[in-house]
């Protein structure tokens with residue numbers, strides 16, 4: 302008898318597992334079920350459908366040859382049977398059956414399997430506050446919701462949109478609606494900063510400023526208490542501090558794993574419902590595999606469990622599960638997955654943000670004695686006409702100099718992603734040190750990179766800081782010193798060329814000193830004694846050289862890492 306593989310969930314993980322399994326074995330009976338209407342679609346593309354960059358929603362569910370990935374396609378092309386509107390109700394793991402319900406007819410029946418795959422994904426977190434059932438209140442978790450939001454936009458019914466939650470999808474949706482439909486978008490979140498577990502304060506402020514360029518307001522540390530409407534349609538959002546107009550409310554507060562049937566079947570799950578799997582992506586029962594948004598994985602760096610609801614992960618998991626349910630790789634046997642490092646990227650309004658590994662705060666929580674430093678450097682050769690300043694922030698364990706993570710922001714998202722991906726690969730397969738990152742061999746050509754690549758520079762700056770050669774402070778720390786200048790006895794020494802540095806020196810003669818690097822040796826003795834010194838320049842490099850020169854005279858100072866470029870990106874004006 303042919304082996305039977307049953308797959309529950311048919312969006313990202315399920316179809317990938319089915320296709321891989323079929324390519325390895327033409328005899329296995331593969332049945333994929335999903336409670337929804339649409340299968341095998343690019344949910345990650347929904348914000349770009351809202352923005353109009355993807356003009357037809359069906360493009361998200363088509364192959365590159367414009368063929369719809371529907372049940373007929375899977376049946377005819379992949380020899381995989383698909384049943385939509387079919388909900389799995391329970392798993393009888395000892396009998397190897399799953400009870401399901403046909404949602405159209407109400408019919409309930411059992412399906413037998415030899416290997417079961419759970420690709421049940423995740424669901425949006427939606428608080429049960431008053432007004433939650435008003436019209437035009439939704440998440441953006443499926444094509445139907447994306448279609449309804451876009452329809453509302455197209456009918457010109459909307460002026461104000463409130464997005465609740467400060468994660469990726471909330472920001473992507475805000476950018477899409479503010480840019481394409483010129484809507485007033487407000488993003489409300491509980492945490493003090495955007496993506497708190499994924500980006501540092503420095504990059505978070507850059508992201509906030511980027512969103513602000515489209516008029517998107519970010520309201521932090523506020524709780525949404527109630528939605529109010531008229532004639533059944535939402536009109537207002539009431540928070541702990543204010544009332545906002547809103548004809549559309551979108552929940553983007555994160556997701557929780559869909560694991561009810563796994564939990565009911567007694568599979569090992571973590572307290573937040575993530576299904577625990579081993580390196581073969583088997584659950585606590587060897588004939589039940591799980592992957593994608595419904596599982597928790599080990600974070601390779603922190604060693605802790607992490608729920609990483611990412612389409613990229615679901616696809617990689619799907620391939621491994623497809624191989625393993627087919628009996629393994631024909632040569633190497635069962636395939637393994639060694640954990641996640643948490644890589645992500647996101648296009649914003651003027652730039653993109655990306656990261657991998659741990660932020661400094663997350664690293665500290667994980668028990669590392671961590672520090673981070675940010676750098677600004679051109680993403681291509683300085684003499685090449687098209688270029689942009691890239692921000693990178695590297696997280697390092699102080700004692701071992703192990704690199705723990707990197708995040709960044711840059712107008713050129715591809716260039717940024719190339720750097721983050723390099724670090725991601727290093728983090729996933731080794732325990733890289735600053736020396737490794739300083740010497741990692743990346744490709745160079747002037748239109749694409751600079752000879753000393755920005756990731757090598759980030760390592761060198763961190764190394765200088767740890768070696769006590771460079772006393773760098775973050776942009777936020779510099780701003781704090783500036784704001785407290787009447788009390789803290791600091792003067793601010795600007796090492797940029799005179800043309801740039803004199804403007805602020807004339808504006809703030811008591812505090813801001815124009816002392817360009819060229820000629821700094823000659824004026825160094827004019828720096829008033831008894832004052833604390835904070836250096837700044839365009840990117841941090843010239844000021845670092847001045848700091849070294851000053852140190853040779855016996856005086857300590859601090860230098861603003863990333864300089865004026867970092868200040869500009871966070872919207873800081875002097």
Ligand SMILES: Cc1cc2nc3c(=O)[nH]c(=O)nc-3n(C[C@H](O)[C@H](O)[C@H](O)COP(=O)(O)OP(=O)(O)OC[C@H]3O[C@@H](n4cnc5c(N)ncnc54)[C@H](O)[C@@H]3O)c2cc1C
Nearest residue numbers: 310312313314336345389421422423593594610611612613
């Ligand atoms: C707006 C948006 C933007 C995103 N952007 C990105 C991005 O840029 N990059 C990125 O990496 N990720 C992104 N993601 C995340 C990505 O879409 C998910 O990680 C991915 O879809 C997870 O795939 P999955 O197959 O594990 O689960 P899902 O896509 O959640 O699919 C699970 C399916 O299983 C079905 N199901 C659940 N329980 C049952 C049951 N009992 N019976 C039958 N069917 C069931 C569900 O209805 C669903 O159809 C984005 C997500 C959204 C919503």
